[in-house]
Amino acid sequence: MKVIEHYDKATEPLISFEIIPPKRGGAVSDVFESLDRVVEAVRPPFIDVTYHAAEATVEEQPDGSLKRVIRRKRPGTIGLCAAILHRYGIDPVPHLICEGFTKEESEDALIELNYLGIHNVLAIRGDNTGSQISLNLNGTVNKYAIDLVRQIQNMNRGEYLEDIINAEPTNFCVGVAGYPEKHFEAPNLDWDIKKLKDKVDAGAEYIVTQMFFDNSAYFRFVEKCRGHGITVPIVPGLKILTTTGHLKTLPKNFYLNLPDELTEQIDANPDHVKQIGVDWAQKQSLELMENGVPGLHYYIMGDPQPALDVIGYLQKK
Ligand code: FAD
Numbered sequence: 001m002k003v004i005e006h007y008d009k010a011t012e013p014l015i016s017f018e019i020i021p022p023k024r025g026g027a028v029s030d031v032f033e034s035l036d037r038v039v040e041a042v043r044p045p046f047i048d049v050t051y052h053a054a055e056a057t058v059e060e061q062p063d064g065s066l067k068r069v070i071r072r073k074r075p076g077t078i079g080l081c082a083a084i085l086h087r088y089g090i091d092p093v094p095h096l097i098c099e100g101f102t103k104e105e106s107e108d109a110l111i112e113l114n115y116l117g118i119h120n121v122l123a124i125r126g127d128n129t130g131s132q133i134s135l136n137l138n139g140t141v142n143k144y145a146i147d148l149v150r151q152i153q154n155m156n157r158g159e160y161l162e163d164i165i166n167a168e169p170t171n172f173c174v175g176v177a178g179y180p181e182k183h184f185e186a187p188n189l190d191w192d193i194k195k196l197k198d199k200v201d202a203g204a205e206y207i208v209t210q211m212f213f214d215n216s217a218y219f220r221f222v223e224k225c226r227g228h229g230i231t232v233p234i235v236p237g238l239k240i241l242t243t244t245g246h247l248k249t250l251p252k253n254f255y256l257n258l259p260d261e262l263t264e265q266i267d268a269n270p271d272h273v274k275q276i277g278v279d280w281a282q283k284q285s286l287e288l289m290e291n292g293v294p295g296l297h298y299y300i301m302g303d304p305q306p307a308l309d310v311i312g313y314l315q316k317k
Helices: 003-009 028-041 077-088 103-116 145-156 189-201 215-227 246-254 260-268 270-290 305-316
Strands: 014-019 046-049 055-060 066-071 091-097 120-124 173-178 206-211 234-239 295-299
Touching: 003 091, 003 173, 003 206, 014 028, 014 305, 028 077, 028 305, 046 077, 077 091, 077 103, 091 103, 091 145, 103 145, 120 145, 145 173, 145 189, 173 189, 189 215, 206 215, 206 246, 215 234, 215 270, 234 270, 260 270, 270 295, 270 305, 295 305
Parallel strands: 014 046, 014 295, 046 091, 091 120, 120 173, 173 206, 206 234, 234 295
Antiparallel strands: 055 066
């Protein structure tokens, strides 16, 4: 089923998850061990799997010279999505990104997905990892997420990159990302929301937000989006803070603010950071549900237990 159909049919907020593929050489059984627990506890309607651009690194060669090496540390998004569909019968949502991929590679990936019976995609730009330098840019890559949304919608009309007579139209439901605290490159929130509206006008059927820890940022964002004429579901993305290291890495990597109340609680009791993070997410999730959100989308990077603790609490309410 398409993600938008899940939301359309839902009678209560949908609980969904986002996972990342293991690092190259990592065991897929670890992912299944996590997902087995998630599926047993919740049985989500869909599971997102992130995509990762290649990274450029400089590596020393045996003769002492330096060589620029481009490699993808986390391949396997499409394979993992197929495995999720096969193992659990749950709709997988692969993320497709612009960064590090040509339009033709994106088209190839979409053809693979179509053949596998996977008809949902989250269209994302990705961030510059240096690998794009190796690509000849002249129109061969998608610059922004909207360009990828347009490419997918073209395929949904049977328009591939080259003219193909009687090409079979694909049937993808496309989601995109939104930023309650504004994307870091955007000059202001309204400007960013106008760009988001463009993605919706190009065919995005729902929005998943960047993580946030202050619900007022999400509520303000949704109000502004509605004011700009965005009517599609805006699903809050939630991460559970579980280590004191997150106090630095989350704001640095995701350009978000942590509320004073949360940081003060952790400063006063760093040994209990995991419990504080879970309690915070429980409060956040409950308030979001009480305010009629379409769903709660949890980012689980490794251990799903903190998210399962939050959901267990919600199920008792
Ligand atoms: P875009 O929508 O392209 O926007 C990027 C910036 O460009 C914004 O500031 C926007 O306002 C601006 N902009 C848009 N259009 C134009 C235009 N025409 N002219 C000028 N400026 C414009 N990263 C990964 O690598 N893999 C993932 O799987 C992944 N999944 C994610 C899932 C979610 C829910 C979220 C919120 C983020 C995810 N990211 C992922 C991170 C994402 O790649 C970064 O946040 C990236 O910087 C922006 O991606 P985007 O799709 O929002 O970009």
